[in-house]
Amino acid sequence: MDPHVQTPDQPHRTQPVSFVRRGSRLQGRRREAWDELAEAFLLDVPRVHGADTSVAPGFVLDVEAAFGRSAPLVIEVGSGLGEAITHAAELDPDRDHLALEVYRPGLAQTMLRISQKDLTNVRTAQVDAAEAFAGMIPASSVAELWTFFPDPWHKARHHKRRLVKEDYVELAARILAPGGLFRLATDWSSYAVQMRAVLDASPDFENLHDGERRGADSPLTQVWESGVESVVGGAPVREGRDPVSTGNTGVNEGTDTLGGWAPRFEGRPLTSFENKAIQAGRTVFDLTYRRR
Numbered sequence: 001m002d003p004h005v006q007t008p009d010q011p012h013r014t015q016p017v018s019f020v021r022r023g024s025r026l027q028g029r030r031r032e033a034w035d036e037l038a039e040a041f042l043l044d045v046p047r048v049h050g051a052d053t054s055v056a057p058g059f060v061l062d063v064e065a066a067f068g069r070s071a072p073l074v075i076e077v078g079s080g081l082g083e084a085i086t087h088a089a090e091l092d093p094d095r096d097h098l099a100l101e102v103y104r105p106g107l108a109q110t111m112l113r114i115s116q117k118d119l120t121n122v123r124t125a126q127v128d129a130a131e132a133f134a135g136m137i138p139a140s141s142v143a144e145l146w147t148f149f150p151d152p153w154h155k156a157r158h159h160k161r162r163l164v165k166e167d168y169v170e171l172a173a174r175i176l177a178p179g180g181l182f183r184l185a186t187d188w189s190s191y192a193v194q195m196r197a198v199l200d201a202s203p204d205f206e207n208l209h210d211g212e213r214r215g216a217d218s219p220l221t222q223v224w225e226s227g228v229e230s231v232v233g234g235a236p237v238r239e240g241r242d243p244v245s246t247g248n249t250g251v252n253e254g255t256d257t258l259g260g261w262a263p264r265f266e267g268r269p270l271t272s273f274e275n276k277a278i279q280a281g282r283t284v285f286d287l288t289y290r291r292r
């Protein structure tokens with residue numbers, strides 16, 4: 001079998017997953033990067049029936065062995081092209097950084113960045129993060145957990161595919177050390193509301209910015225007032241056929257009385273993904289919670 005093509009990985013799952021299989025074939029420089037760099041930077045994860053984003057039950061990562069030292073661990077879920085995690089690793093050589101991603105070309109690009117920047121404190125793994133949190137990542141081992149711009153899954157019937165929901169938050173609580181930080185960002189108001197709701201409801205987390213930026217100061221109020229999620233030159237951006245209005249993406253309550261929005265996380269560089277969202281006129285919501 002061509003090792004550069006992903007194998008289907010659904011049969012072992014009973015729950016819907018947060019990702020779809022897309023453009024997994026590696027070509028050109030990314031293909032070479034995978035061949036040259038995977039041994040050094042990609043964790044070797046035992047699988048269920050060879051399914052390539054799965055984690056074999058019972059497998060627990062030896063974090064110290066993976067990094068060759070003991071240091072505080074930062075995990076980014078859905079690291080995309082690796083812009084944020086390699087930026088952080090460069091600025092913070094005393095912490096270790098693990099990028100969890102299902103998208104193979106993104107992982108290849110991340111490994112290229114690691115190698116170009118000569119970083120020794122980043123590893124990557126091709127895994128479904130939810131599956132990895134359940135067993136592979138040791139309990140209470142993580143200093144910071146990041147989930148930036150997870151796929152929004154707009155349609156109500158697809159909301160069950162959203163990554164940040166109750167079970168994900170429970171698993172995040174399992175892997176974060178007491179006092180550890182859970183940082184999130186999204187450019188969609190309905191997902192921002194969902195993130196805040198599930199985290200506020202969790203007894204394991206406290207919002208570091210509880211009650212801040214509410215009412216007229218809330219970015220959510222501002223988006224709700226605009227009535228349109230995404231505006232370019234005054235016209236709604238079309239996703240598929242319909243404009244994505246706040247009415248279509250979720251609750252639209254007029255004024256956000258809760259607030260709780262964090263300032264933009266200064267450690268997060270402007271990724272090409274976030275830049276596109278901003279160019280499209282969307283608002284970015286940041287949240288920071290602390291593991292109790």
Ligand SMILES: C[S@@+](CC[C@H](N)C(=O)[O-])C[C@H]1O[C@@H](n2cnc3c(N)ncnc32)[C@H](O)[C@@H]1O
Pocket residue numbers: 018019077078079080081100101102103106127128129130148149150151163271272273274
């Ligand atoms: C919209 S992109 C954002 C990428 C990046 N965080 C950024 O800001 O540029 C979401 C990413 O999450 C990844 N992803 C989705 N579900 C995942 C899961 N269960 N485990 C790991 N990665 C996942 C996708 O493959 C995709 O690369």
